[in-house]
Amino acid sequence: xxxxxxxxxxxxxxxxxxxxxxxxxxxxxxxxxxxxxxxxxxxxxxxxxxxxxxxxxxxxxxxxxxxxxxxxxxxxxxxxxxxxxxxxxxxxxxxxxxxxxxxxxxxxxxxxxxxxxxxxxxxxxxxxxxxxxxxxxxxxxxxxxxxxxxxxxxxxxxxxxxxxxxxxxxxxxxxxxxxxxxxxxxxxxxxxxxxxxxxxx
Numbered sequence: 001x002x003x004x005x006x007x008x009x010x011x012x013x014x015x016x017x018x019x020x021x022x023x024x025x026x027x028x029x030x031x032x033x034x035x036x037x038x039x040x041x042x043x044x045x046x047x048x049x050x051x052x053x054x055x056x057x058x059x060x061x062x063x064x065x066x067x068x069x070x071x072x073x074x075x076x077x078x079x080x081x082x083x084x085x086x087x088x089x090x091x092x093x094x095x096x097x098x099x100x101x102x103x104x105x106x107x108x109x110x111x112x113x114x115x116x117x118x119x120x121x122x123x124x125x126x127x128x129x130x131x132x133x134x135x136x137x138x139x140x141x142x143x144x145x146x147x148x149x150x151x152x153x154x155x156x157x158x159x160x161x162x163x164x165x166x167x168x169x170x171x172x173x174x175x176x177x178x179x180x181x182x183x184x185x186x187x188x189x190x191x192x193x194x195x196x197x198x199x200x201x
Contacts, residue, residue, distance in 0.1 A: 007025070007028075007075045007076075008067070008075075009021075010022070010024050010025050010028075011025070011062065011065060011075055014059075014062045015062050015063050015065070022059055022062065025075070025079075026055055029076060029079055030051065030055075032076070032079075032080065032154060033051045033054055033055070033079065033080065033083045034047055034048070034051045035153065035154065036080055036083050036084065036087070036149060036150070036153075036154060037050040037051045037054070037083055037086070037087050039134075039137060039145075039149045039153055040084065040087040040091075040142075040145060040146065040149065041087055041090060041091070042134060042137075042138050046090055049090070050083065050086040050087050050090050051083065051086075053086045053089075054079070054082045054083035054085075054086045057082050057085075057086065058078075058079055058082050061082070065078055074163065076160070076164075077156075077160050077161075077163035077164040078163075078164075080150065080154075080156075080164045081163075081164045081165065081166065084146050084164070084165070088142060091142065132187060132190055133183075133187075135186075135190075136182075136183045136186040136187055136190075137149070137183070139182070139186055140179050140182055140183070143165070143167075143175055144175045144176075144178055144179035144182065145179065146165060146175075147161055147165065147172055147175040147176045147179060148175075148176055148179040148180060148183070150164060150165075151176050152176075152180075158172050158173060158176075161176075
């Protein structure tokens with residue numbers, strides 16, 4: 001991740017109408033935005049659409065951005081908030097069209113993490129566990145899912161999450177604690193379906 005000063009420079013240029021500067025911000029944060037949308041929506045196609053909508057909205061609203069936290073994470077938090085809102089809008093549209101369900105089984109692969117030196121059996125077990133984790137995430141209320149993803153998948157600090165979700169620090173900690181507890185309970189209830197090594201954890 002580049003420095004916040006570099007971000008601020010690109011933001012200022014973008015606010016002045018410099019499209020190339022904004023494109024650099026897109027390249028810098030597109031993986032973060034897409035990853036968040038994918039975890040929230042469980043559908044690659046929907047995640048791509050939401051990520052695109054988020055960047056369009058960010059470009060249109062960049063002049064209104066006034067900076068963020070002293071740690072320099074303000075733009076990332078601002079951008080992820082826009083992405084989360086785009087995902088929330090998509091989920092609301094889905095609720096108005098019940099026939100369109102979450103495509104958790106179509107995620108290829110869900111929650112993919114890099115792993116080196118694993119044999120084919122270990123890879124199958126890892127992807128099987130990832131599929132169960134994605135199902136568990138999808139079962140969370142939206143606010144808890146967002147907070148858990150930002151903390152445990154994206155690695156944001158509690159302060160960054162508070163900024164990204166426009167919530168108090170106490171609310172963020174509560175959402176993460178409740179979300180993690182729900183995930184743990186969900187996986188324990190599904191213990192028999194988990195890959196062999198994880199049933200004993």
